[in-house]
Amino acid sequence: MSPTPHEVALSTDLYELTMAASYHTLGMQGKAVFSLYVRKLPPNRSFLVVAGIAEALRYLSQLRFDADALAYLRSLPVLPREFVDSLADFRFTGDVWAVREGTVLFPDEPILEVEAPILQAQLIETVVLNAIHYPSLVATKAARCRIAAPGKTLVDFGLRRTPSLDAGLAAARAAYLAGFASTSNVLAGEIYGIPVTGTVAHSFIEAFPSELEAFRAFARTYPGDPVLLIDTYDTLRGAQHAVQVARELRAEGRRVRAVRLDSGDLIALSYQVRRILDEAGFPEIEIFASGGLDEYALAEFTRAGAPIDGFGVGSRLGTSDDAPLVDMAYKLVEYAGHPALKLSTGKQTLVGAKQVWRHTAENGRYDGDVIAARDEAPPGPEWRPLLQPVMRGGQVLELPSLAVLRAEHLAEMERLPEALRRIDRVEPYPVQLSPVLRARQQDAVTMIRTREGL
Amino acid sequence: MSPTPHEVALSTDLYELTMAASYHTLGMQGKAVFSLYVRKLPPNRSFLVVAGIAEALRYLSQLRFDADALAYLRSLPVLPREFVDSLADFRFTGDVWAVREGTVLFPDEPILEVEAPILQAQLIETVVLNAIHYPSLVATKAARCRIAAPGKTLVDFGLRRTPSLDAGLAAARAAYLAGFASTSNVLAGEIYGIPVTGTVAHSFIEAFPSELEAFRAFARTYPGDPVLLIDTYDTLRGAQHAVQVARELRAEGRRVRAVRLDSGDLIALSYQVRRILDEAGFPEIEIFASGGLDEYALAEFTRAGAPIDGFGVGSRLGTSDDAPLVDMAYKLVEYAGHPALKLSTGKQTLVGAKQVWRHTAENGRYDGDVIAARDEAPPGPEWRPLLQPVMRGGQVLELPSLAVLRAEHLAEMERLPEALRRIDRVEPYPVQLSPVLRARQQDAVTMIRTREGL
Numbered sequence: 001m002s003p004t005p006h007e008v009a010l011s012t013d014l015y016e017l018t019m020a021a022s023y024h025t026l027g028m029q030g031k032a033v034f035s036l037y038v039r040k041l042p043p044n045r046s047f048l049v050v051a052g053i054a055e056a057l058r059y060l061s062q063l064r065f066d067a068d069a070l071a072y073l074r075s076l077p078v079l080p081r082e083f084v085d086s087l088a089d090f091r092f093t094g095d096v097w098a099v100r101e102g103t104v105l106f107p108d109e110p111i112l113e114v115e116a117p118i119l120q121a122q123l124i125e126t127v128v129l130n131a132i133h134y135p136s137l138v139a140t141k142a143a144r145c146r147i148a149a150p151g152k153t154l155v156d157f158g159l160r161r162t163p164s165l166d167a168g169l170a171a172a173r174a175a176y177l178a179g180f181a182s183t184s185n186v187l188a189g190e191i192y193g194i195p196v197t198g199t200v201a202h203s204f205i206e207a208f209p210s211e212l213e214a215f216r217a218f219a220r221t222y223p224g225d226p227v228l229l230i231d232t233y234d235t236l237r238g239a240q241h242a243v244q245v246a247r248e249l250r251a252e253g254r255r256v257r258a259v260r261l262d263s264g265d266l267i268a269l270s271y272q273v274r275r276i277l278d279e280a281g282f283p284e285i286e287i288f289a290s291g292g293l294d295e296y297a298l299a300e301f302t303r304a305g306a307p308i309d310g311f312g313v314g315s316r317l318g319t320s321d322d323a324p325l326v327d328m329a330y331k332l333v334e335y336a337g338h339p340a341l342k343l344s345t346g347k348q349t350l351v352g353a354k355q356v357w358r359h360t361a362e363n364g365r366y367d368g369d370v371i372a373a374r375d376e377a378p379p380g381p382e383w384r385p386l387l388q389p390v391m392r393g394g395q396v397l398e399l400p401s402l403a404v405l406r407a408e409h410l411a412e413m414e415r416l417p418e419a420l421r422r423i424d425r426v427e428p429y430p431v432q433l434s435p436v437l438r439a440r441q442q443d444a445v446t447m448i449r450t451r452e453g454l
Numbered sequence: 455m456s457p458t459p460h461e462v463a464l465s466t467d468l469y470e471l472t473m474a475a476s477y478h479t480l481g482m483q484g485k486a487v488f489s490l491y492v493r494k495l496p497p498n499r500s501f502l503v504v505a506g507i508a509e510a511l512r513y514l515s516q517l518r519f520d521a522d523a524l525a526y527l528r529s530l531p532v533l534p535r536e537f538v539d540s541l542a543d544f545r546f547t548g549d550v551w552a553v554r555e556g557t558v559l560f561p562d563e564p565i566l567e568v569e570a571p572i573l574q575a576q577l578i579e580t581v582v583l584n585a586i587h588y589p590s591l592v593a594t595k596a597a598r599c600r601i602a603a604p605g606k607t608l609v610d611f612g613l614r615r616t617p618s619l620d621a622g623l624a625a626a627r628a629a630y631l632a633g634f635a636s637t638s639n640v641l642a643g644e645i646y647g648i649p650v651t652g653t654v655a656h657s658f659i660e661a662f663p664s665e666l667e668a669f670r671a672f673a674r675t676y677p678g679d680p681v682l683l684i685d686t687y688d689t690l691r692g693a694q695h696a697v698q699v700a701r702e703l704r705a706e707g708r709r710v711r712a713v714r715l716d717s718g719d720l721i722a723l724s725y726q727v728r729r730i731l732d733e734a735g736f737p738e739i740e741i742f743a744s745g746g747l748d749e750y751a752l753a754e755f756t757r758a759g760a761p762i763d764g765f766g767v768g769s770r771l772g773t774s775d776d777a778p779l780v781d782m783a784y785k786l787v788e789y790a791g792h793p794a795l796k797l798s799t800g801k802q803t804l805v806g807a808k809q810v811w812r813h814t815a816e817n818g819r820y821d822g823d824v825i826a827a828r829d830e831a832p833p834g835p836e837w838r839p840l841l842q843p844v845m846r847g848g849q850v851l852e853l854p855s856l857a858v859l860r861a862e863h864l865a866e867m868e869r870l871p872e873a874l875r876r877i878d879r880v881e882p883y884p885v886q887l888s889p890v891l892r893a894r895q896q897d898a899v900t901m902i903r904t905r906e907g908l
Contacts, residue, residue, distance in 0.1 A: 001461050003619050010641035011455075011619040013611070014652030017640065022654075022675040028661065072644040078678050118661055125655070126614045134617035157467070160580045161779060163588035164620035165457050165465040171617075186471065187464035190526040198468030200476075201579070203786035206794035207482065207572055210905055221476040224532050232796045233906045263798035292781075315779050324778040325615060325769050332657035340660035342686045344717035451664055452687045 001166045001187070005064040009090075010072070012126045017073070021083040023119040030336030032118035033353050035110045036128060037331075042323035046420045046427045047104045049143045049409065050111050051174040052135035054101065057396045059127040060092045092120050096391035097374075099356070100400065102139070102177050102409030103386060104416060106431050109356045109371055110387060111136075111328075118335060125330045133328050134167060135174040137320040141295065142178035143413060144423045145313055148298035153310030155197055156183040157290060158318025171318045177406050179413075184312075192402055199227040199260070211238060215245045225257035227288060230273070235264055239273045243280040258286035258309070266291070267306045274307040286310065294322070295423045339444035343454070350437065351444045357383040365417050372434035379434065455620045455641070459518040463544075464526070466580045471527070475537040477573040484790030486572035487807050489564045490582060491785075496777035500874045500881045501558045503597045503863065504565050505628040506589035508555065511850045513581040514546045546574050550845035551828075553810070554854065556593070556631050556863030557840060558870060560885050563810045563825055564841060565590075565782075572789060579784045587782050588621060589628040591774040595749065596632035597867060598877045599767055602752035607764030609651055610637040611744060612772025625772045631860050633867075638766075646856055653681040653714070665692060669699045679711035681742060684727070689718055693727045697734040712740035712763070720745070721760045728761040740764065748776070749877045793898035797908070804891065805898045811837040819871050826888035833888065 003011065023029075038048055065073070065087040073084045094116025105111060111132060114121050138158075145154055156175040162168035165187075172188030182195040189196035200218055208214035211233055219226050228245065230238025239259060246256040259277070261269050266289050277285045289301070290312030301308055315321070331349040332340045339351035353374040359382055361367040369386075370379050378385070390397055400408070419427040433441070448454075457465065477483075492502055519527070519541040527538045548570025559565060565586060568575045592612075599608055610629040616622035619641075626642030636649040643650035654672055662668035665687055673680050682699065684692025693713060700710040713731070715723050720743050731739045743755070744766030755762055769775070785803040786794045793805035807828040813836055815821040823840075824833050832839070844851055854862070873881040887895070902908075 001457055001465075001620070003455055007455050007619065007641060010644055011613065011622060012640050013613055013638040014640050014643075014650045015638065015654055016652075018652060018676060019654050019658045022658070022672055023661075025675040026671060030661075032657075032661070034657070069644075073640075076643075076650065078676065080675075080677055122655075122657060127619070129614040130616065130619055130622065133615045134621075159465065159467055160583040160784075161587045161782070162584065163617040163773075164624060165461065165581070165584055166455070166618035166620040167588075168465060168584065184467035184469065186466050186468050186527075187461060189468075189530075190464055190523075196468045196530065198470075198472060200469055200473050201576075202796045202798070203486075203488070203576060203794070204473045204476070206786050206796060207477075207484075207486070207789045217480060218476055221479040221534075222472060222532065223534055231798050233902065234797065234908050237906065237908065319617075319778040321778045324773040324775045328615070330614075332660050335661045340657070342656045342660060343688065344656070344685050448687065452691065454688050454691065 001169050005062045006066050006069050008059050008063050008127060009065045009069050011130070012123065016123050016125055018078055020119045020123050021079055023122070024083045024086055025080060029117050029119070031115060032121040032332055033334035034114045034121050034125070034330055035333045035350065035354065036112040036132065037110050037329065038107050039327040039329055040107050042326055044426065045140060045323055047106060047140070047416070047429065048136055048326065049139040049178055050099055050103050050105055050132070050136050051101050051139040051177055052132035052170065053098045053112065053390065054399055055135070055170065056112065056128045056131035057096065057391055059131055060096070060124055060391065061394065061396055063090070063092055063124065063127070065090055091394060092116065092124060093394040094120055094391070095389065095393065097387045098390045099386045100405060100408060102405045102412065104412055106369065106429050108350060109369065109431065110354050113353055113387065115353065129328060129330050133326065135170045137323060137326060138171045138317060139174040139178045141317055141320045141323070142175040142180055144295040145298055145317065146179045146413070147421050148295040148423050149302055149311060152308070154180045155310065155312045156180050156185065156317060157312040157314030159185045161315040162318035168318065173402065175317060177402065177409055179406065179410055200229050202229065202232045205229060205232040212241045212244065215241055216248070219245050219249055225255050227258040227260055228256055229260045229262065231261050231263045235261060235269050236272055236276065239276040242285070243276060243282060246282050246285060256282070256285050258288045260288045260290060262291040266308070267301060267304045270306045270308045288312065290314065292316065299423055339440060341444055341448070343445070343448065350433070351441055354437065356386040358386055359383050360415065364415060366415050367417065368430040368432065370432050370434050371437060373437045373440060376434055376436050455623050459516045460520050460523050462513045462517050462581060463519045463523050465584070466577065470577050470579055472532055474573045474577050475533050477576070478537045478540055479534060482573070483571050485569060486575040486786055487788035488568045488575050488579070488784055489787045489804065489808065490566040490586065491564050491783065492561050493781040493783055494561050496780055498880065499594060499777055501560060501594070501870070501883065502590055502780065503593040503632055504553055504557045504559055504586070504590050505555050505593040505631055506586035506624065507552045507566065507844065508853055509589070509624065510566065510582045510585035511550065511845055513585055514550070514578055514845065515848065515850055517544070517546055517578065517581070519544055545848055546570065546578060547848040548574055548845070549843065549847065551841045552844045553840045554859060554862060556859045556866065558866055560823065560883050562804060563823060563885065564808050567807055567841065569807065583782060583784050587780065589624045591777060591780060592625045592628040592771060593632045595771055595774045595777070596629040596634055598749040599752055599771065600633045600867070601875050602749040602877050603756055603765060606762070608634045609764065609766045610634050610639065610771060611766040611768030613639045615769040616772035622772065627856065629771060631856065631863060633860065633864055654683050656683065656686045659683060659686040666695045666698065669695055670702070673699050673703055679709050681712040681714055682710055683714045683716065685715050685717045689715060689723050690726055690730065693730040696739070697730060697736060700736050700739060710736070710739050712742045714742045714744060716745040720762070721755060721758045724760045724762045742766065744768065746770065753877060793894065795898055795902070797899070797902065804887070805895055808891065810840040812840055813837050814869065818869060820869050821871065822884040822886065824886050824888050825891060827891045827894060830888055830890050
């Protein structure tokens with residue numbers, strides 16, 4: 001979707017502006033480095049799939065304070081007039097390093113690092129966090145759904161209960177990035193080229209004098225092979241009606257593509273419906289299920305061997321309802337060449353610009369990461385750096401297409417250690433600090449504790 | 455924020471369009487009535503505070519298919535060309551009834567009802583649900599925060615981790631509607647006139663050679679009475695630094711307004727910091743706390759009598775993290791004068807256009823609701839109807855200002871039964887069906903079961 005530059009500029013916590021005002025008044029123009037990372041994963045997650053980087057960069061390149069924004073800011077007594085005037089010329093001119101969208105990451109590993117004059121690097125905090133937090137949660141949940149239902153067709157049905165239309169668009173993109181096959185969200189189809197799918201709701205069935213007449217009317221008017229929703233009144237009776245319509249269509253050389261179940265005991269019903277379809281001579285009609293699904297439900301279907309070919313996953317995906325929040329932070333790690341960090345309980349940050357190196361074992365699986373200072377040499381030949389420049393001097397560098405990112409992500413998931421490819425328990429993944437980073441970190445802590453008399 | 459008419463039109467599940475295409479091809483123009491309601495509340499909620507109605511109505515009045523939207527839809531093989539062409543003239547021309555935003559509602563009670571030709575009433579399903587689902591969850595959580603921290607100043611800090619910038623704007627509005635005092639979200643200040651507040655982050659403190667110098671720099675450059683963030687390195691040392699700056703400001707006739715704690719054991723620290731401030735002769739400096747707070751944390755502070763004057767509530771509010779989802783549905787209840795409903799397991803709908811009547815007992819508290827057919831007389835003189843017309847013939851009727859809605863909501867919360875004004879357990883509220891509605895419902899179920907041979 002498209003927040004305007006005005007909306008991007010004002011979609012900020014006021015304190016970004018009060019801090020910027022102080023930096024402006026004090027003439028502080030030193031270069032700051034900020035890291036975006038997760039402090040810890042939600043209790044039921046072994047990894048995070050990163051998404052939302054492209055949107056964050058779009059915000060950075062669009063951020064402008066137009067006349068209306070300046071007029072509103074002048075009305076706030078906490079912002080000096082001269083500072084607000086200076087915002088008319090504000091442009092983000094910094095550099096950004098980031099991992100590829102679709103990358104699997106772990107706590108403390110930078111997702112993105114920003115280097116810019118401190119006023120700029122600070123001012124973008126809110127929009128950068130906002131752009132990446134939610135899509136990463138949805139991509140992570142979508143990846144878990146794929147783990148739980150290997151080989152099944154997964155469709156994003158989330159839009160109606162995502163937290164906004166914008167969020168619905170981001171969720172559709174994140175789910176597709178993580179391997180979903182299609183979405184119900186038409187705008188996501190237009191903007192991102194994601195395949196869009198969908199047929200009818202219960203209300204359609206109810207608007208006709210009977211279920212059978214509704215099926216016939218839909219089959220008559222729908223230009224493709226219809227999917228029939230069979231649970232409005234009674235799922236097994238609905239399956240028989242679907243068979244009847246399939247016979248009528250066969251006489252015309254057409255077919256029913258699938259039936260959809262949306263309520264009841266989906267495992268038991270899927271077996272019964274499969275039998276009805278098979279015995280009637282329609283083994284090619286697929287069964288599609290929806291209704292409050294998530295990775296845990298999908299895993300049950302997989303365990304039960306339920307004869308279901310595809311799933312619509314909606315509200316629980318679009319809200320990441322079992323992990324709606326991750327402790328993702330954007331923290332100053334260096335200012336004017338000096339390391340910066342806070343010592344607050346449980347919230348220590350890793351100083352300086354960093355790189356994450358990932359090792360692939362001989363079996364082709366990842367077996368450990370090292371977080372290093374960015375100016376260090378690689379730990380060895382088998383190590384791959386995850387952070388790359390994505391913006392230089394405020395200009396977005398060429399980014400891979402969504403299709404490429406999706407393919408990379410799917411390959412990445414195959415290389416995860418098997419222990420992490422489960423949804424029923426949380427497994428640690430080995431992440432170490434390089435000796436250089438560890439030494440710099442310790443030096444910085446000592447320096448600050450000494451300086452503050454602690 | 456402002457999704458364009460194009461974005462509103464395409465932010466829909468594809469099946470709304472495939473159904474509309476069938477209605478168009480079949481020439482079905484009968485009037486449909488749809489009800490929006492929650493089937494059940496989240497397990498940890500006793501009530502729902504409704505929000506998002508104004509946004510839903512804005513979507514309805516803006517929805518247009520422009521040339522680009524039509525071009526994209528023509529590229530989808532499942533939509534007949536002639537139907538897509540007809541969308542060029544699409545306007546929502548229906549009537550809408552709704553409760554006031556800020557109203558407390560319970561399961562099965564209509565939040566909103568739409569009456570329009572079936573194609574129109576169906577096509578808007580996705581955006582109407584989307585507009586109301588998330589803001590209602592945030593308003594509900596905000597109301598619970600107020601219950602947990604009576605008399606305290608509550609500030610929305612959610613924007614950085616809301617699921618989109620749009621969602622952040624909606625959350626700021628919902629929190630203010632439910633009694634929050636202010637927001638950090640500058641755009642929400644501009645658009646809704648909500649007071650905006652905020653001062654500095656840890657990064658500001660870290661950008662200076664020492665905490666004390668950072669406090670002095672901020673005090674020198676900030677045009678008002680500063681709030682000092684004191685937990686970057688050590689909260690108690692930070693409190694002493696705040697005292698020192700407060701003394702220096704006093705010499706200039708200025709003051710420190712508050713200190714903010716953002717980590718550690720906030721209850722213990724608030725007592726220690728209060729003592730430091732009081733003993734130094736600054737009883738007027740307030741203590742403000744933030745950092746992962748929600749209604750459960752606020753209730754602990756209240757129980758402990760922690761000397762904290764205000765709270766920033768952020769990520770857990772903006773994601774409604776303990777209830778990110780409510781089973782809210784938009785269902786056909788009547789078509790062409792005939793009642794409609796589905797019989798799916800656990801998902802029965804109440805037929806026909808409805809009204810909700812609320813009774814106030816002699817003690818001034820609500821003591822029960824009746825869901826009735828809309829054409830029924832009131833149950834009695836002490837009963838107030840909750841649904842009112844808000845849109846006629848596609849035109850939005852005059853809606854109350856946010857300030858009025860907020861005042862009404864705060865009064866409404868005072869009239870809730872005391873048992874419902876708790877956050878630690880769920881209490882039922884008596885909601886009955888009127889005898890007329892119950893009879894019509896039973897007749898409709900019997901009619902459909904007979905018709906479908908069940």
